[in-house]
Amino acid sequence: MKEQLQMLIKLQELDSKIRLHDRQEALFPAEIEKIQHEIDGHAEVFQQEVAKLETLEKERRQRERDLEAAGEQIKKIQGRLPEVKTNKEYQAFLSEIEHLKEKMDQYEVEIIERLDAADKLREELKEKEKVYLEEKEKLEARKAELGEKLKHLPDDLKGLKARRIDLEKKIPADLLNRYRTLLEKRAGIAVVYVKKEICQGCHMNIPPQLFNQIQKGEQIFTCPHCNRILVPYDESSEGA
Ligand SMILES: [Zn+2]
Incomplete structure (x- = not known):
């Protein structure tokens, strides 16, 4: 699951870059x-x-x-x-x-x-x-x-x-579909980090229990406010 989350982050990075290039x-x-x-x-x-x-x-x-x-x-x-x-x-x-x-x-x-x-x-x-x-x-x-x-x-x-x-x-089809749908609905951003219990997509608070589960990185969770896929943030990560 951790590997899938990593791939989703990379995919989001690529999609954001592509989006930026299109705009430019x-x-x-x-x-x-x-x-x-x-x-x-x-x-x-x-x-x-x-x-x-x-x-x-x-x-x-x-x-x-x-x-x-x-x-x-x-x-x-x-x-x-x-x-x-x-x-x-x-x-x-x-x-x-x-x-x-x-x-x-x-x-x-x-x-x-x-x-x-x-x-x-x-x-x-x-x-x-x-x-x-x-x-x-x-x-x-x-x-x-x-x-x-x-x-x-x-x-x-x-x-x-x-x-x-x-x-x-490399990404399972159902997860990719979920990602694509979110990407379309959420202005090109489907995967976001959670920093200090805050969703970096909608900047709302994530409940502590959910936050702890996200930190383990064993399952895919979404933000209860904006539905984006949430990824645990650590110091070595780069902003997605
Ligand atoms: Zn959110």
Whole structure:
């Protein structure tokens, strides 16, 4: 009987692994897609930050061109001053030069503002890029790990199922039937350990007398609460 209980434990372990593999085969592709989505999201946020810097620099270059054009304009007007005939014309030229100089002052202010803002943003970007790349690396690693596991799942499953067939041959048909029925009714867990008078399937207490009988391992007992097959637990056992 002890041998049969041991085989049932092994069978449960195999079935739990098979169940997990089946679940992973269904879940991993969606999980991988979700991670890729997250990576794309981080990339987009970072790109938006980079774009802010690019906009600032584009604006600054435009102001620099405006500044230069205004300077050229002033020179042109000054070049035409000797041709001026009337005082009115002269005043008009001076006023235009004055106006252009004011504009140049304004452009210079705007250039400095953008230079300062760009410096600040560049500093922030350094830190943000570091965080972004670290996060990306972590996610890529997780994605690769899942991809690798997914690749091996079909072969792993084949191996597990072959082992299950071998093991099932050694278990008496009626016991195996009982196990299969329980497995279906009890969410894939038919055999559980009893630890400290507690069923590890439903976490309810096992009456002391029944517990003592289970510990002997001479007969197959089931949990009075969840009907699962109960196996005595000792320190050398592994969780089923
Ligand atoms: Zn139970």
